[in-house]
Amino acid sequence: MIPASAIVPYDPRTSRRSLFEALLAARRKHGGKIPALVDADERVLNYDTLVTGALALGRALKRGTRDGECVGVMLPTGAAATVAIFAVSAYGRVPTMINFTSGAANILSALKTAQVTQIITAHRFINLAKLEELERTLGKAVTLVYLEEVREGLTLLDKAVAAAGSLMPALVASRPDPDSLAVVLFTSGTEGAPKGVALSHVNILANIGQILAHIGFVPEDVMFNALPVFHCFGLTGGTFLPLFAGFKVVSHPTPLQPKEILKRIKAHGATILISTDTFIGQYARAADEDDLRSVRLLVCGAERVREETRAFVRKKCGIQILEGYGVTEASPVIAINQPDANHSGTVGRMVTQVEAKLEPVEGIPGAGRLKVRGPNVMLGYILPDAPGVIAPPPEGWHDTGDVASLDDEGFLAIRGRLKRFAKIGGETVSLAVVENIAAALWPDHAHAAVTAPDPRKGEQIVLVTDASEAARPSLLAWAQHHGVSELAVPRRVMIVASIPLLATGKTDYVAVQKMATETAAEN
Numbered sequence: 001m002i003p004a005s006a007i008v009p010y011d012p013r014t015s016r017r018s019l020f021e022a023l024l025a026a027r028r029k030h031g032g033k034i035p036a037l038v039d040a041d042e043r044v045l046n047y048d049t050l051v052t053g054a055l056a057l058g059r060a061l062k063r064g065t066r067d068g069e070c071v072g073v074m075l076p077t078g079a080a081a082t083v084a085i086f087a088v089s090a091y092g093r094v095p096t097m098i099n100f101t102s103g104a105a106n107i108l109s110a111l112k113t114a115q116v117t118q119i120i121t122a123h124r125f126i127n128l129a130k131l132e133e134l135e136r137t138l139g140k141a142v143t144l145v146y147l148e149e150v151r152e153g154l155t156l157l158d159k160a161v162a163a164a165g166s167l168m169p170a171l172v173a174s175r176p177d178p179d180s181l182a183v184v185l186f187t188s189g190t191e192g193a194p195k196g197v198a199l200s201h202v203n204i205l206a207n208i209g210q211i212l213a214h215i216g217f218v219p220e221d222v223m224f225n226a227l228p229v230f231h232c233f234g235l236t237g238g239t240f241l242p243l244f245a246g247f248k249v250v251s252h253p254t255p256l257q258p259k260e261i262l263k264r265i266k267a268h269g270a271t272i273l274i275s276t277d278t279f280i281g282q283y284a285r286a287a288d289e290d291d292l293r294s295v296r297l298l299v300c301g302a303e304r305v306r307e308e309t310r311a312f313v314r315k316k317c318g319i320q321i322l323e324g325y326g327v328t329e330a331s332p333v334i335a336i337n338q339p340d341a342n343h344s345g346t347v348g349r350m351v352t353q354v355e356a357k358l359e360p361v362e363g364i365p366g367a368g369r370l371k372v373r374g375p376n377v378m379l380g381y382i383l384p385d386a387p388g389v390i391a392p393p394p395e396g397w398h399d400t401g402d403v404a405s406l407d408d409e410g411f412l413a414i415r416g417r418l419k420r421f422a423k424i425g426g427e428t429v430s431l432a433v434v435e436n437i438a439a440a441l442w443p444d445h446a447h448a449a450v451t452a453p454d455p456r457k458g459e460q461i462v463l464v465t466d467a468s469e470a471a472r473p474s475l476l477a478w479a480q481h482h483g484v485s486e487l488a489v490p491r492r493v494m495i496v497a498s499i500p501l502l503a504t505g506k507t508d509y510v511a512v513q514k515m516a517t518e519t520a521a522e523n
Helices: 019-030 047-061 079-090 104-114 123-128 132-139 147-152 156-167 201-212 232-245 258-268 277-286 307-317 431-441 472-481 509-522
Strands: 035-038 044-046 070-073 094-097 118-121 143-146 181-186 196-200 222-225 248-251 272-275 297-300 321-326 333-336 355-360 368-373 380-382 398-406 412-417 421-424 427-430 447-454 458-465 492-495
Touching: 019 047, 019 079, 019 201, 019 232, 035 047, 035 232, 044 047, 044 079, 047 079, 047 147, 047 156, 070 079, 070 104, 079 094, 079 232, 104 132, 104 181, 104 196, 123 132, 132 143, 143 147, 181 201, 181 232, 196 201, 201 232, 201 333, 222 232, 222 258, 232 248, 232 272, 248 258, 258 277, 272 277, 277 297, 277 307, 307 321, 307 431, 355 398, 412 431, 421 458, 427 431, 431 447, 431 458, 431 472, 447 509, 458 509, 472 492
Parallel strands: 035 248, 070 094, 070 118, 094 181, 118 143, 222 248, 222 272, 272 297, 297 321, 458 492
Antiparallel strands: 035 044, 181 196, 196 380, 321 333, 355 368, 368 398, 398 412, 421 427, 447 458
């Protein structure tokens, strides 16, 4: 049990610095020789190594760019990405995280939106990830800067400046306004061209302070993070949080290697694991009895945690999942369950300093459209039709687009995305409920519910599933037996080999919708 003293009261003063200054502060507090990050090849970087490496690399990378310019970072989770992010930030440039799984068209759109002219990447990564075709496409639009070549080209002056800067950072590092742009991430582009999410230094550091005031960590903790740094959960929660809080993070370049991930979690005695419902389900199924024995905090976000996943992980691994909720626009954490206050079916209480309001939604009683405001809420969007321009949220309120409810104890429950509700015969039906029915019947399979036009009822629900035995009569019988409205029973069941996923493990509903639409057209 972690003592209550591990909780760090929220102090807004700690967010009044830049990301690089926060790294320097962590080094001063915890010690330069303290191991900070373990890479996939088991290379260990301490705080001194991170700072010196960032200053040397950043000095070389800043050539050809200007102060405040967005510089693309296209690297997997690990030491190279972490050093590159701090290298760009240390000299007043803005690391702009590139989702290399989103396809060339979305990436090119994102680059144009953020006015990126250079992308930092690595030959080794391109080769291992088999991204040569993407590399050729991007190379026609921007300059690709390869870490291997930059390292080889470091001059004695670069190294000398880095060494001096490590001792006296104020001599070389920039000191940007804490309220200025620190990082740009992108929405998935599922509703059109990707939008840039502009986060300030204060936004990110405030969110880390909010998390530390919500959940207790100790210096002996070891976090394991395999989530991508182009996703805010992997960047803030899996990279910045442990580094700034002073406990070690073991990084892994992909969440898609269950056996290797389990082996490394066990070898390092990881006490904290952040993941998603999809990935933790895979890890638990692949795990031997003691592979996850060291884990004391398992925090899942980015998608809803299914009850089947929660029960399976608890039974097989003896671990309670702490479900949380966040959005990129909130840096990202808005709410998290806590070890001593873990309510299944909710995402926990909201972190400190976050205001929330629920606006009524027709046809959905007892819940509302969730809007949030706080120090962690973004500077604004950078929209494709106004490249480089930050459009702030109205009066600081961000509309999450999620339908939620709050109980008397302050626990937040997410009912689903507003766009994930269907109108059937004039009634509002949650597509999440449809997926829950399928998950209850076939818990070892993946399911996604989408809508299609219906000439009589306006819309009909289509269940896309990889359960070969799935059939509408079974769904109807379950609904009748459990008192669920028959409107939540899909009109059509479509069986596929696999459900498309995004890199974060979320269901790719755009791809699912396309599959369902194409099949309907063929019929």
